Amino acid sequence: MNKTNNEVEICDVNVIHKEKIENVTKKLITEDQYQNMSELYKVFSDKTRLKIISILLNQEMCVCDISFVLKMNQSAISHQLKVLKQMRLVKYRRKGKVVYYSLNDKHVSQIFEIGFEHINE
Amino acid sequence: MNKTNNEVEICDVNVIHKEKIENVTKKLITEDQYQNMSELYKVFSDKTRLKIISILLNQEMCVCDISFVLKMNQSAISHQLKVLKQMRLVKYRRKGKVVYYSLNDKHVSQIFEIGFEHINE
DNA sequence: TAATCATATGAACATATATTCATATGATTA
DNA sequence: TAATCATATGAATATATGTTCATATGATTA
Helix, strand or coil: CCCCCCEEEECCCEEEEHHHHHHHHHHCCCHHHHHHHHHHHHHHCCHHHHHHHHHHHHCCEEHHHHHHHHCCCHHHHHHHHHHHHHCCCEEEEEECCEEEEEECCHHHHHHHHHHHHHHCC | CCCCCCEEEECCCEEEEHHHHHHHHHHCCCHHHHHHHHHHHHHHCCHHHHHHHHHHHHCCEEHHHHHHHHCCCHHHHHHHHHHHHHCCCEEEEEECCEEEEEECCHHHHHHHHHHHHHHCC
16 A cells, blocks of 8 residues: 555544654544534624624614614514624613613724624735 | 613614614624634534644644544544635645645634633633 | 614524435556 | 546434423512
């Protein structure tokens, strides 16, 4: 089969590049870290949540206003705010019956901005 | 009902803050832009794709090697590489039967890094 | 305290998506 | 050219997720 020292048989079939694999394997982060990162990006992977984030980039806003601006069901907005809240990306303050939401994390705007740059090139 | 000038009745029920809404509405980006951004982040919202990206941050690698490092089905890796390819986040070169993948976009590493920072705080 | 209002939430439904299996494709080599 | 190999891909399945509807909650006010 004429293999070099950096190749080795796997699964009776495939040939892999041994040294590369050792290097890369060392640099992998933990399963939990991948999990947490994917959950973070998942928040940004929905149009409605992105819209909410882009609104809160400018100023705090109550649920009803967000709902009106996006012309979407109040319940849908509440559900998505809950997701953002669980990921600690937004915070809120209550004033009477009204709840005002705002961004809670510097990374939110950073991630949003880089994505925005990306799609505009 | 005692409303200020910046409040107005909507849908027979709700009270919104008029000036805020006008300000924010002006700053919204287009539907297509939200769509494209959500699609970009969606790529990062899956653990397997994140793992592939983190591997390719270090060096180019063939499908078989990636499959071995992640201990995952070759087909699963191919399917995910296809997603990354469609979003133009990776490129590839063929050498004989082997196809080597590598990152194709400076934003990929930026986005990955910020997410990584975020989850480690 | 009864009515009203802003927001939250559970259940249901429709849709999207990740993986596996089987197989196709395209390149190499015996 | 037949066999082999690395990769790609379609179909099927299981699971996740976004929105809506109905209703609950918690605060205000008549």
